Amino acid sequence: PKDTYLRTFRVGAKRSFRATGQMTRSKAGLILALLFSSSLSANPEMTVELPGGSTMELVWVEPGTFTMGLSDEEKQDLVDYNGGEDYSALLPPHEVTISTGFWIGKYEVTVSQWEAVMARAVNDPSREPEGPVSAAWLDIDEFLWRLNAAAGDGRFRLPTEAEWEYAARAGTTTIWSFGSLLRFQNRGRFILFTCASGELGSPSCTWRVGQRDPNPWGLYDVHGNAPEMTSDAMVPYSAGAQVDPFVAGDSSRVIRGNSAVFTMSPPPAALGLQISANRQEGTHAGLRILM
Numbered sequence: 001p002k003d004t005y006l007r008t009f010r011v012g013a014k015r016s017f018r019a020t021g022q023m024t025r026s027k028a029g030l031i032l033a034l035l036f037s038s039s040l041s042a043n044p045e046m047t048v049e050l051p052g053g054s055t056m057e058l059v060w061v062e063p064g065t066f067t068m069g070l071s072d073e074e075k076q077d078l079v080d081y082n083g084g085e086d087y088s089a090l091l092p093p094h095e096v097t098i099s100t101g102f103w104i105g106k107y108e109v110t111v112s113q114w115e116a117v118m119a120r121a122v123n124d125p126s127r128e129p130e131g132p133v134s135a136a137w138l139d140i141d142e143f144l145w146r147l148n149a150a151a152g153d154g155r156f157r158l159p160t161e162a163e164w165e166y167a168a169r170a171g172t173t174t175i176w177s178f179g180s181l182l183r184f185q186n187r188g189r190f191i192l193f194t195c196a197s198g199e200l201g202s203p204s205c206t207w208r209v210g211q212r213d214p215n216p217w218g219l220y221d222v223h224g225n226a227p228e229m230t231s232d233a234m235v236p237y238s239a240g241a242q243v244d245p246f247v248a249g250d251s252s253r254v255i256r257g258n259s260a261v262f263t264m265s266p267p268p269a270a271l272g273l274q275i276s277a278n279r280q281e282g283t284h285a286g287l288r289i290l291m
């Protein structure tokens with residue numbers, strides 16, 4: 001757009017911008033490019049040059065409060081659409097406050113970004129370079145370690161489950177971020193249907209990132225493509241209001257989002273990785289970086 005400009009700088013000897021416009025010291029080697037827009041509806045964006053020469057685009061998400069899990073209306077919408085599945089893992093709905101804003105990946109981490117940071121090829125050379133990577137938790141942990149080693153601090157991590165759903169909902173309260181009734185008429189604007197069966201995360205069940213419209217905050221593929229790993233361990237929801245909830249655990253994590261291999265197409269923002277529309281615990285998934 002005409003009202004957009006780009007600023008590039010190095011983290012380290014120079015200083016880095018936060019979304020507030022204030023500046024903080026950082027230790028080192030990544031190059032950041034901040035993309036600002038004067039449009040009131042556009043979230044600020046930032047591009048990070050990764051180790052190995054690839055880049056990653058991030059979107060700023062303001063702090064706020066939302067209802068996590070399925071509301072009664074959303075649950076009924078699912079029952080009408082998908083039948084009497086078990087939605088208990090997404091209940092009860094509860095108020096969650098995200099107290100601090102964050103930068104989150106505009107897209108899922110791609111194969112080419114992964115290979116640039118890890119300095120080695122993925123196991124399956126047939127995978128689409130600009131499609132989402134799917135990896136085991138230990139490899140994801142190494143990927144994050146490499147990013148943070150280059151940055152000189154611990155700025156890069158996975159989103160918590162609450163941060164993931166907050167960003168996926170993008171201020172909306174409907175079953176999908178693009179609405180409820182639109183799921184039939186316009187869902188092809190937001191998700192590609194390329195896989196009727198196959199192994200989860202296989203090349204036949206994912207596609208190039210960013211091929212359909214983003215959610216209202218500018219995030220792509222939150223309603224499909226690769227399921228995404230969060231940093232939380234799997235526990236039942238509680239009914240009380242919470243601030244920045246996080247559940248520490250071992251290597252197994254809550255996985256959110258969905259894949260075209262599943263019959264719930266596309267998955268609502270509150271849904272996780274199962275045909276039954278529940279959250280899923282697992283050790284292998286795609287990922288979206290938070291900073």
